[in-house]
Amino acid sequence: MYSKKVKLRFVFVIVFLILIVLTTFTVLKVLKDNVVYFKSPSEINLLSEISNKKIRVGGMVKKDSVMMNNNKINFIITDFKNELYVTFSGTVPNLFEEEKGVVAEGFLNDKKFLVADKILAKHDENYMPPEVKKSLGE
Amino acid sequence: MFNKIFEILKIISLSKLTRVIVFSLFVIFLTLGLLESLILSPEDYLQSDAVRIMYVHVPAAWISLGIFSFIAFLSLGIYIFKNKNFVIIAKSFAPSGLVFNLIALVTGSIWGKPTWGTWWAWDPRITSMLVLFLFYILYIASWRLFENDKAEKISSLVAIAGFVNVPIIKFSVDWWASLHQPSSVKILSETTIHSSMLTPLLLMTAAFALFSVLIFLMKYNIELIKIKTKGLDRL
Structure with a gap:
């Protein structure tokens, strides 16, 4: 029904698409460590060696773990399997709170201790008015 | 049969009445939308008034993704079947897609600054949206840089290649640890945005x-005028 040229172009587009998908897939697979924005405390625990490069660790701020003195703030990031102590001096974002998501950027002292120079608050996918949140809490 | 549908669509697209209707609907929806998002809707329990940025951010991102997917679909018809109608439609949709991508x-x-604490992060979702933006620029540039047949071929291949990025954007927040929050409006499970928002x-x-x-309608009209008065390739 269709001319030979149309069929040829059809085959070409299919091959072209498959090649692009495979290339993208391979590149993303190889670069996996760079694609993820942060690592979890459990992934830090599995590291074979501690590099002196900057690293980002994310998870939940553990309940009752935030301690502030002077300009310093100490807290624990948890993924409910492993924990990591973080120390940071400076101001934290407004959304930084216990039992909320956080990403800390800095240098590892050892597998359990991070000296952060930047704290980012993570927001989750829930949006609601304050009254609804209140009634949910009760 | 398809050609007949196209002729009817073309007449509708070219009539002034269509533009007037679309414009009036746009004004009505924008007024209602702004009224709801700026005044009537409540503030968020966590981010308070910053949530109102979402009413521009999320629709802009959706529209830019939708337009790119549509252009990629049309590009299949352009590349394989050399469909001239698709050429004008795809070309005319590109600018608004680019603008909404930039707005997102x-x-x-x-x-990001008041909530996360940073203007920019090389997060998978944000980076893949930036890649989409680059594909929009490549797409529009290829129409400008090449002539007729060549432009049709190259731009449609750019759109088809760029479409591979669309599912990556959609699922980036599920596949990789990212700073960006996962989707709130979901098809298969319950939406996590309160109905008032x-x-x-x-x-x-x-x-x-x-x-x-x-x-699109304005661009489409211009493109048809350009074709009628051949030789004039830019207004």
């Missing part, structure tokens, strides 16, 4: 969609 990136950045979001999406259709 900029508003995201403005929202979902209303302005959907109204603004409708307004933005109508705006892109309006810009």
Whole structure:
């Protein structure tokens, strides 16, 4: 029904698409460590060696773990399997709170201790008015 | 049969009445959307008024993704079947897609500073949206850089290649650890936005969609005039 040229172009587009998908897939697979924005405390625990490069660790701020003195703030990031102590001096974002998501950027002292120079608050996918949140809490 | 449908669509697209109707609908939806998002909707329990940025950010991102997917679909017809109608439609939709992509990136950045604490992060979702923006630029540039047949071929291949990025954007927040929050409006499971906040979001999406259709109609008319008065390739 269709001319030979149309069929040829059809085959070409299919091959072209498959090649692009495979290339993208391979590149993303190889670069996996760079694609993820942060690592979890459990992934830090599995590291074979501690590099002196900057690293980002994310998870939940553990309940009752935030301690502030002077300009310093100490807290624990948890993924409910492993924990990591973080120390940071400076101001934290407004959304930084216990039992909320956080990403800390800095240098590892050892597998359990991070000296952060930047704290980012993570927001989750829930949006609601304050009254609804209140009634949910009760 | 298809050609007949195209002829009817062409007549509708070219009539002034269509533009007037689309424009009036756009004004109505934008007014309702702004009223809902700025005044009537409540503030968020966590981010308070910053949530209102979302009513521009999310619709803009949706529309830019939708337009790119549509262009990629049309490009299959352009490349394989050399469909001339598709050429004009795809070309005319590109500018509004690019603008909404830019709006999504900029508003995201403005929202990121007060909530996350940073203007920019090389997060999978943000980076893949930036890649989409680059593909939009490549797509539009290829129409400008090449002539007729060559431009059709190259631009459609750019759109088809760029479409691979669309599912990556959609699922980036599920596949990789990212700073960007996962989707709130879901098809298969319950939406995690309170209904009082979902209303302005959907109204603004409708307004933005109508705006892109309006810009499309204007571009479409210009493209047809260009074809009629051959030799004049830029207005």
